[in-house]
Amino acid sequence: MAPNKLNSSVNENGSCSPSENGFARSFSLFPAEADHELLQSSIQESDGHLIEFSEALRTVAKALRRAAEGKASAQAEAAEWKRKYELERARNLKLDHKVQSCRVNQGDLDGLKLDSPAKKLVFCDEADELSERCCSRHGICSHEVLRDGNPDSDSKMLRKASFKLSWCSKGEQSDQHKHDIVSFERGNITTAERSSKQISLKWESCPQTVLILTKPNSVSVQMLCAEMTRWLREQKKLNIYVEPRVRKELLNVSSYYSFVETWKDDKEISLLHTKVDLVITLGGDGTVLWAASMFKGPVPPVVPFSLGSLGFMTPFHSEHYREYLESILKGPISITLRHRLICHVVRDAAKSEYETEDPILVLNEVTIDRGISSYLTNLECYCDNSFVTCVQGDGLILSTTSGSTAYSLAAGGSMVHPQVPGILFTPICPHSLSFRPLILPEYVTLRVQIPFNSRSPAWASFDGKDRKQLAPGDALVCSMALWPVPTACQVDSTNDFLRSIHEGLHWNLRKTQSFDGPRDL
Ligand SMILES: NC(=O)c1ccc[n+]([C@@H]2O[C@H](COP(=O)([O-])OP(=O)(O)OC[C@H]3O[C@@H](n4cnc5c(N)ncnc54)[C@H](O)[C@@H]3O)[C@@H](O)[C@H]2O)c1
Numbered sequence: 316m317a318p319n320k321l322n323s324s325v326n327e328n329g330s331c332s333p334s335e336n337g338f339a340r341s342f343s344l345f346p347a348e349a350d351h352e353l354l355q356s357s358i359q360e361s362d363g364h365l366i367e368f369s370e371a372l373r374t375v376a377k378a379l380r381r382a383a384e385g386k387a388s389a390q391a392e393a394a395e396w397k398r399k400y401e402l403e404r405a406r407n408l409k410l411d412h413k414v415q416s417c418r419v420n421q422g423d424l425d426g427l428k429l430d431s432p433a434k435k436l437v438f439c440d441e442a443d444e445l446s447e448r449c450c451s452r453h454g455i456c457s458h459e460v461l462r463d464g465n466p467d468s469d470s471k472m473l474r475k476a477s478f479k480l481s482w483c484s485k486g487e488q489s490d491q492h493k494h495d496i497v498s499f500e501r502g503n504i505t506t507a508e509r510s511s512k513q514i515s516l517k518w519e520s521c522p523q524t525v526l527i528l529t530k531p532n533s534v535s536v537q538m539l540c541a542e543m544t545r546w547l548r549e550q551k552k553l554n555i556y557v558e559p560r561v562r563k564e565l566l567n568v569s570s571y572y573s574f575v576e577t578w579k580d581d582k583e584i585s586l587l588h589t590k591v592d593l594v595i596t597l598g599g600d601g602t603v604l605w606a607a608s609m610f611k612g613p614v615p616p617v618v619p620f621s622l623g624s625l626g627f628m629t630p631f632h633s634e635h636y637r638e639y640l641e642s643i644l645k646g647p648i649s650i651t652l653r654h655r656l657i658c659h660v661v662r663d664a665a666k667s668e669y670e671t672e673d674p675i676l677v678l679n680e681v682t683i684d685r686g687i688s689s690y691l692t693n694l695e696c697y698c699d700n701s702f703v704t705c706v707q708g709d710g711l712i713l714s715t716t717s718g719s720t721a722y723s724l725a726a727g728g729s730m731v732h733p734q735v736p737g738i739l740f741t742p743i744c745p746h747s748l749s750f751r752p753l754i755l756p757e758y759v760t761l762r763v764q765i766p767f768n769s770r771s772p773a774w775a776s777f778d779g780k781d782r783k784q785l786a787p788g789d790a791l792v793c794s795m796a797l798w799p800v801p802t803a804c805q806v807d808s809t810n811d812f813l814r815s816i817h818e819g820l821h822w823n824l825r826k827t828q829s830f831d832g833p834r835d836l
């Protein structure tokens with residue numbers, strides 16, 4: 316309790332000194348000294364209770380005042396948002412109207428209809444204005460580009476389940492445009508749309524084909540894979556694809572699994588995204604990285620199940636796979652769009668920047684380090700042709716935000732929510748006192764050049780795999796890829812991210828300070 320005038324005459328032992336306290340002196344007529352002391356202490360106690368009570372009343376009054384003030388400001392804010400919403404809605408209705416009339420004038424696009432799927436893709440790409448309209452009405456992407464067969468015969472010819480992605484919004488209907496990040500309202504710049512809202516996937520037709528990818532050499536994973544395959548086939552009537560190795564394992568268990576499909580070569584792998592509606596991974600983060608690496612282009616939604624420890628990208632516990640898959644196959648699903656980096660190695664001997672080896676897509680990071688050399692690496696770094704710095708140390712990590720909790724974190728980089736579109740620039744053991752990690756915007760192109768005067772080659776590795784030597788004169792060019800990895804969330808992007816850093820890293824875990832002790836009031 317705070318020091319107070321009322322108890323300022325209390326001595327060190329906690330009792331009132333008779334010489335200082337006239338009130339105490341007036342009771343000196345009582346014969347027994349013990350009774351007197353008892354009375355003294357009960358008076359002090361009731362004083363104490365009164366003080367405590369008045370403090371409590373003051374706190375309640377303060378809280379009530381704050382609540383009233385908060386309510387008033389919340390009401391004002393709500394009114395302002397409502398006004399903005401009405402404005403935006405009116406603007407969108409006007410735009411919609413314009414689009415409709417434009418369409419009538421153009422003969423409803425019928426004249427532009429093309430007969431092959433390939434042409435249809437080109438049509439979508441080329442007619443930017445039209446695709447804008449399709450996006451603004453249907454959300455992020457209407458999945459048109461993944462359709463094949465005759466576009467006129469519509470859903471009967473679909474080989475893949477079509478779905479719709481949209482930003483989640485609180486209202487029933489969102490009329491907002493996906494590209495409308497900044498709006499100009501009466502000459503003032505306002506942010507109309509957040510770039511990283513929770514994304515929701517809604518199936519427009521039922522998923523039919525599932526690809527199951529599993530961590531190798533694990534008996535528990537093999538058993539779960541067999542059980543899940545049977546359940547998906549018998550209960551959900553789905554087609555199942557697995558890796559050739561897994562098909563053999565399943566057939567060793569029983570010939571029942573002969574319905575399971577697989578592929579023969581890389582060409583068939585490159586076409587998987589046109590057949591598969593959903594990818595299920597059984598393993599840890601490494602299996603999610605493996606799944607991502609199989610898709611060099613678009614990636615179907617991935618449902619990552621963790622076996623054993625909770626991974627950072629595997630929020631689904633395998634024990635409850637039936638409930639999770641039931642709800643995922645039904646939809647809608649909250650999705651994290653995990654950005655990937657596309658990396659090109661440009662050799663010194665190349666005649667032009669465009670003469671590169673096959674690009675490599677990474678979900679976590681690309682690392683350029685000193686490999687087995689004991690010399691410092693010397694890496695010249697450029698960002699959109701501006702010189703950034705020269706890394707002298709063990710190396711450099713260019714990481715996605717999904718990879719921010721992996722190697723980059725170990726090298727001192729920040730942890731970033733996976734839905735934030737950025738590139739982390741994290742040095743490994745820089746021999747300098749002032750080299751802090753950076754986070755760069757998603758639209759930049761980074762170039763890491765091995766100088767001609769470097770004492771040794773550098774080594775690039777991609778998601779911890781596929782090491783490539785970079786000789787003096789070679790460069791690694793890296794930018795954000797077009798094709799993210801959509802992973803299903805257990806709850807939503809933010810909840811899953813926070814849970815993974817709490818449970819996976821014990822982030823900021825500390826014993827709570829006890830209540831008693833010195834305090835400021
Ligand atoms: N010093 C380090 O921390 C270090 C060193 C090398 C590689 N790595 C990481 O390992 C990754 C390859 O993983 P792997 O499973 O194939 O190899 P692995 O089996 O060697 O596992 C590496 C560990 O990193 C974890 N991990 C992977 N991706 C993660 C992510 N996005 N967030 C948090 N943790 C993550 C895995 O769960 C695992 O515990 C690389 O991409 C790299 O990020 C880390």
Ligand SMILES: Nc1ncnc2c1ncn2[C@@H]1O[C@H](COP(=O)(O)OP(=O)(O)OP(=O)(O)O)[C@@H](O)[C@H]1O
Nearest residue numbers: 528529530531598599600601602603605624625626
């Ligand atoms: N289908 C696959 N084929 C080949 N290799 C794979 C496959 N799936 C995973 N791997 C590799 O196996 C290794 C271990 O996988 P994973 O990280 O999933 O398991 P884990 O190490 O047990 O998980 P955790 O680190 O979360 O405990 C990784 O290096 C990964 O690249």
